[in-house]
Amino acid sequence: MLLSGHERASIERAADALAAGDLVAFPTETVYGLGARADSDAAVAGIFALKGRPSDHPLIVHVAHPLDAHAFASRWPDVARRLTESLWPGPLTVIVPRSPGMAAAAAGGQDTIGLRCPSHPVATSLLVAARDRGVPGVAAPSANRFGRISPTRAAHVVDEFGGDLLVIDGGDCQVGIESAIVDCSGAHPVLLRPGQLGRERLEAVAGVALGAPDEHSPRASGTLEAHYAPRARLRLMPPAMLNTALQMLGGSALKLAVYSRSVPLPPGSPLRWRVMPVDPDRAAHELFSTLRELDAEGPDLIWVEEPPQLPAWDGVRDRLSRAAAA
Ligand code: TXA
Numbered sequence: 001m002l003l004s005g006h007e008r009a010s011i012e013r014a015a016d017a018l019a020a021g022d023l024v025a026f027p028t029e030t031v032y033g034l035g036a037r038a039d040s041d042a043a044v045a046g047i048f049a050l051k052g053r054p055s056d057h058p059l060i061v062h063v064a065h066p067l068d069a070h071a072f073a074s075r076w077p078d079v080a081r082r083l084t085e086s087l088w089p090g091p092l093t094v095i096v097p098r099s100p101g102m103a104a105a106a107a108g109g110q111d112t113i114g115l116r117c118p119s120h121p122v123a124t125s126l127l128v129a130a131r132d133r134g135v136p137g138v139a140a141p142s143a144n145r146f147g148r149i150s151p152t153r154a155a156h157v158v159d160e161f162g163g164d165l166l167v168i169d170g171g172d173c174q175v176g177i178e179s180a181i182v183d184c185s186g187a188h189p190v191l192l193r194p195g196q197l198g199r200e201r202l203e204a205v206a207g208v209a210l211g212a213p214d215e216h217s218p219r220a221s222g223t224l225e226a227h228y229a230p231r232a233r234l235r236l237m238p239p240a241m242l243n244t245a246l247q248m249l250g251g252s253a254l255k256l257a258v259y260s261r262s263v264p265l266p267p268g269s270p271l272r273w274r275v276m277p278v279d280p281d282r283a284a285h286e287l288f289s290t291l292r293e294l295d296a297e298g299p300d301l302i303w304v305e306e307p308p309q310l311p312a313w314d315g316v317r318d319r320l321s322r323a324a325a326a
């Protein structure tokens, strides 16, 4: 059922549902989340069941206020302090050592926990109302089935899970791709996933270089190669290659969709075509809804022009290369 994020009564109703151990999908500035109270293993089990996600894949716990995050941590490393002091509330998740006994199921049994204080006003209202009902934090992965594209609109969530789920409608998510994740639990911080916040900005704020994930990094489904997948096969191509491929298509019967920045479609082409914004933040904002729209038309293939190799494009490049690897 869809609830309006602008109505106080909706927020109260959703907070009651969370307190009772039910699932609620809600908007954040990045993507919609599928939430359950983080301190209830039974409630959290509902998320894994509905998403079809393996229960050892840890979830992010969302809190109303930056200080609320500390209850879940056994230690708050300096890097986490620097990052969260400047960037919370906002599109950043930090992984820190978990306080024993806190949110074990949400953490997928790991001895660390992912924490985020979102900035979306509807998310904040919901988290505050839930906290007033004794909910210390809300575990929430992106509100999509395991391995599929994250939702950036309430309608996407309904497409994923149908009309029975409580969904708070807060309009389009402004950022459009998931939070950046920095693992601060080890000796050296590691950038597990770039978001709107890319490596450059995060390193400037953290004051240290961030490592890249390796085989010892914690398991993170958002960092699996095959993720964010549309149903059609997605192929990422440099501009020149895409241009050549399009010229060579001729009268091919291939059902093709194209998402390009600089490469124009050949004249008279019957293909479905969308233009990627030149601004990286706008491109991120539209990315998932565009992929959903292109995919909905049932193409065999989606050809996407590779974004520039610039730091501001880290997040979009990351999501597109994972979608292409699926
Ligand atoms: O923007 C976002 O982060 C959205 C909104 C709803 O907050 N959430 C989101 O959740 O993208 P999800 O579950 O789709 O992706 C979170 C990623 C997963 O890859 C998960 O494995 C990783 O964070 N993660 C969570 N806790 C972790 C932990 N303790 N150690 C390592 N990775 C963790």
Ligand code: MG
Pocket: 141, 142, 150, 222
């Ligand atoms: Mg996800």
